[in-house]
Each structure stands twice: as C-alpha cells, then as structure tokens.
Amino acid sequence: MSEIRIQAQDFDPSVEIAALDDASGSVGAIATFIGLVRGDDGLIAMTLDHYPGMCEREIAVHVAEARKRWPITGLRIVHRIGRLVPGERIVFVGVASSHRQAAFQAAQFLMDYLKTRAPFWKREERQGGETWVEAKAADDESVKRWR
Amino acid sequence: MSEIRIQAQDFDPSVEIAALDDASGSVGAIATFIGLVRGDDGLIAMTLDHYPGMCEREIAVHVAEARKRWPITGLRIVHRIGRLVPGERIVFVGVASSHRQAAFQAAQFLMDYLKTRAPFWKREERQGGETWVEAKAADDESVKRWR
Amino acid sequence: MKLLYFAWLRQKIGVSEEELSVPSSVATVAALIDCLKSRGAGYEAAFRDLKALRVAVNQQHSRFDAAIGPNDEIAFFPPVTGG
C-alpha cells in the first residue's frame, strides 16, 4: 500500500511509522527520512510552491518505479507546502520492506527524486528580503546513481 | 550527542525520533531504521544473545567512526536482547544531520556494522525445534563497501 | 493552450496561469517561447536565459524541441528545489 500526500499542515512521524508497521510479522525493516527546515544560516522562513497535479503524478511515477526495483510492503510520502519556519518538518518518506537494504535504498531513491524531479520550489525569507532557492548541482548528481 | 542502549524491553520509535529533533533549526535531516522480527516463514520466536561489554564497546567504536565520516548532530541506537516474537521491534538506528546524504549513509553504515560486527547471536524457535542462525555471506559483503 | 508559470517566472510575468491562442506555426515549445517573448518586458525577462528554465508539457518534463498543440498544458519553471 502506498500513500502520497501534499499538504500545508504538519504531520506526525509516529503516525506514519505506525501505519508502515502492520505488526503482522511480514515487515522486517522500516527506513524513514524526515526533512526539516534549517535556520542556522539566518533563515527566517521558507515558502514551498508546487505544481498541483504534476507533483502528485511525478511522485506516483517514482513510487511505481521504486516498487518495481525493490520488494516494498508499505510506502508513505508526505510533503508540505506553504510557509515553514526553522525547526518545522518539510517532508517524510517511509518505506517498509522484508529487507533492510531494500528499505534504505527505496527511501533514498525517493528522496533523491523528490529533490530533483518533483515540481516544488522554495522561496527563502532572510533579513535582506526574499529569494528563490537555486537548484544545486549536487542534487542533480545524487539522482544519477539510480539510472 | 549519542545514545546507545542494549535492553530487553521494547522502545518507542517516536520517543527516539523526538530526541533527535531538537527543533532548534540546526537539524536538516533525520534518517531512521527499525528492524522487526519477521514471522512469514514459520518463525515462532527468536532469542538474542549478546556479549555484554564488548557489544557496547563495538557499537561505540563504530559510532565514533560514523561521527568522523559524517557531520552528525544526533545519534541513537537501541538494540534489544532476549526472546522476541514476530512483529516485535529488534533494533532502532536514528541519525540526525545537517544533510540528507550524511544522515542516510551514517544510518546504513551503523546498521551494516550492527549486523556484521557487533556481538549478537540469534536463536530461532520453529515447529521443529531451536537453531542458531548462521551468518549470511550477503551481510559480510554489505559491510565491505564502507572500507 | 493553457500556460502555467511557477516560482520566479510567475513573479516576472505577473500571472500564474493564462489561456492563449497561438498561430498553428507555433508547433514546438521553443517557438512558443519566441512568441511569448514578444508579449512584453515581463515575458522578455522571464525567458531571457533558457538554461535557467524547465518546461513540462501535459505535466511531464519535456524538452524545448517538444511538439505542442492547442489543447496542451504547458508549464514553465526554474529547476525544482523540493524536499
């Protein structure tokens, strides 16, 4: 079962993890990732813009790809949009699998794709004003290893 | 800050994750792994034996190594011992970092080492009796990539 | 066709979405961009540096030489910065 949500409100990691763990004894491994807003470089807030429709579609395509590559028993993605201040959660990716490497790899694969392909854009507020974040070459590199 | 616990009692993943997230805005990424007892192949229960002293020491050495390799802001390892039935949690590894790849890699590194170097041994109960689990060559391979 | 602009493109152009009828000679994304650049200073600024731009045709990442038609949804945006 896969669940993909794009939402303005916060999420609770423990609820997402509990949903991945059916306690049936078929899940051997749960790998999760939580992305948070960092404020250590003077960030006041960030605002996440997205392309409704394409965003869900892009994520669904990569979820299907992950399910083709790895034995996945459960998968949950939550991505927030709107204005977020430092310390707030941005994204959750959780993968349950019978095997440890599969769970880790699928979670990394999905995070790399969310970073580099899913149509989200960040605007940052700092003392000096607001700017759109530029894409990093390092992120483009990180996705190449999955080809 | 690192916390390493070896214990018979269960743990709560949400408490461990909350401890990694100081909400200060310095943590950008939290990668976690939860290992669970699988029962899909007829397992009734498993019992985890360990070498007290050496176990904590081995884990501490690899935690120090992880901290040398990646920028880690928080790290928590909980490993259970004793008798566990399918669906029960065995192990938790959580790493908080300023960066996504660092959090993922450190969590995988620590899990690979827990599997292949930390002195734990599993005994399995099945219909036919009890047997000690044999180490898998695949696990030995997984640790080589970190050398 | 339906045009969508995201992030700083939307700010430069001043709208997030518009319906446009283009001559049938405008049959690729690149031709559409040339056509849009003639619509004013905002468009001119938004489409100045194509290396800084990405395009999706009907919600799929596409190339500038992709064919387009009157019923397509074309979105322009900078490289994505999600997660």
Next chain:
Amino acid sequence: MKLLYFAWLRQKIGVSEEELSVPSSVATVAALIDCLKSRGAGYEAAFRDLKALRVAVNQQHSRFDAAIGPNDEIAFFPPVTGG
C-alpha cells in the same frame, strides 16, 4: 585467563564462562584452542571447525594467531547475527 563462550559454543561446552590457568607455552589463541580441545567431548565438538568460529581478545575481534597472556579475557563465538 578468563574464557567466555557464546551461542552454540556455550551449549556444546556447557558453561558460559570459566577461569583457566594454562601453561606459559600456550601463548596464542590457536595454542589455547588445542589445549581446550583436550578437555572433553564438548570442547572437542565446539572447536572442531575453526572456520565457523570467531575469537575476541579483551573484547576486540582478533585472529587465531593473536598473542594471549594470563590476564586476558578470551571469548569464542560463531559469526555474529545481530540487528
């Protein structure tokens, strides 16, 4: 020296831990194993296949040719299966 046995070694030998005085000629793990094998059928069975065995000297993974002394803690166990 202090000897520890884990997992199926403990079951074959019948104890988890023992104190042993060995002649000073027993100066390596390999020599200790030869010495232990003479202590009975349980030991003989436990140490039959060295490829299935691992050793730690003073709580550190070691090799069979590692030097040992009277105050050392020597642990024998199968390859680990944690996590």
